[in-house]
Amino acid sequence: MYFCPMLSFTEENYLKALLQITMEDDDKPSAGTNELAAALSVKPATATDMLKKLKDKELVDYQKYGKITLTTPGRKHAVEIVRKHRLWETFLYKKLGFTWDEVHEVAEQLEHIQSQKLVDKLDELLDFPEFDPHGDIIPNAKGEIKVSFKKTLADVDACKSCKMVAVKDNSVNFLQYVVKVGLEINRDIKVISKESYDSMLSIEVNGMVHNVSEKFAQNILVVCRFCEVGKACSKTKCEIK
């Protein structure tokens, strides 16, 4: 039987970063030291030290010079932090009138509050939400996460339409830019054209045409216009294969 010790903020942040790296891409279920260090804005040497500690606590599988993966308890803990983070974001957005670019920073602090009752009650107060303000799925109380969307606006072909369901980047900069382009969750987007030279996209949103970079498009997650978020798409009509 696994005993869950109290983890420091820092340890929790390492676990969360590992989960986010390994969830990002199905083909790559492990992370590297540099990658992890970059995600946490620390030096690789610092990450190496922490990895030893997390290994001793059996929260990560890791060998010198090898790849890093979360153990089952490590993953469970990381999912719980993500759950708390996204519930708090939803609370700030729905109950306190925060804008979607403000919630992330505060939730980074709130996600570390230790109280199972608090999390459960917050979930209840919010009526067990499925998605946070950025369209990300909130893991449920059992720690289950539905698979997230893999298509981005950058994957949509010219002349096809889609619907924005989430964003991959939660930074203030990006989110404010998204708003400026007239985008929000559930908004329809039509890809007018794609420039083959630099992958710039011309998109139509709310009747307005905008040119956006490939980097921007890669951070907008989309589904077919006829999809309902969280449900299967009607394949006969689907425009984004």
Place this chain on the structure above:
Amino acid sequence: MYFCPMLSFTEENYLKALLQITMEDDDKPSAGTNELAAALSVKPATATDMLKKLKDKELVDYQKYGKITLTTPGRKHAVEIVRKHRLWETFLYKKLGFTWDEVHEVAEQLEHIQSQKLVDKLDELLDFPEFDPHGDIIPNAKGEIKVSFKKTLADVDACKSCKMVAVKDNSVNFLQYVVKVGLEINRDIKVISKESYDSMLSIEVNGMVHNVSEKFAQNILVVCRFCEVGKACSKTKCEIK
């Protein structure tokens, strides 16, 4: 112009403890090292080190072997933490269905969250409450604290009645005991008799008689039965001088 630097959790806890010690008793507006250390469950040596640091940051006035007081910025910071603590307690109690003995522990964590907007919005959501679930006054957004009640149940003479308005001890143990005796905020209490030997009190609450210790009584704050909390008492009727 004072620049407010980011303080660590620990530093904030020292400031809060200093405020609580110096607010407790009007006759003694300063604290000692041992007293402070005891309040924080650390050794006096540890407190001495931290005091040097807080002095460098101009948050406390302090000389070697001398008494400790908060500076104006130090006090301002401490009041802000108390404000956050009590707002969070009120939130947990009113919005999430926590009991009054559960809120303190979680608020100890939440009080350190850094976001002015969060505090302001929380205050608004709660409709600018004056008191927390323990009857303690919540400092307002300007950092003003109304003077708190000075009479305790232990000060009430035999055969006189009073009304409970707050508790001085926020520990789970004490609060559960208070409930067991049938007490809660706004409840009337009649002091039936006082034992001169050990100051045990016989009190009547809700028609039931209980014997309580002096220690217990010293942690129950009361006003005259005809007082409205936060307002002046009708002196002609006041029974607790």
Place this chain on the structure above:
DNA sequence: TATAAAAGTTAGAGGTATCTAACAAAATAA
């Protein structure tokens, strides 16, 4: 007032989380 007790400080040490600089292993390219 002299002495004992209480209160407070200093010195030296340990754990955590971070860094830089130097080094080692693995992956990639020539």
Place this chain on the structure above:
DNA sequence: TTATTTTGTTAGATACCTCTAACTTTTATA
């Protein structure tokens, strides 16, 4: 396959917060 680049590790240092043990100052008491 060898050389180069990328990736990852170790060693040594620092800042923070804590401790114990020994010491000093202040306060209280006899």
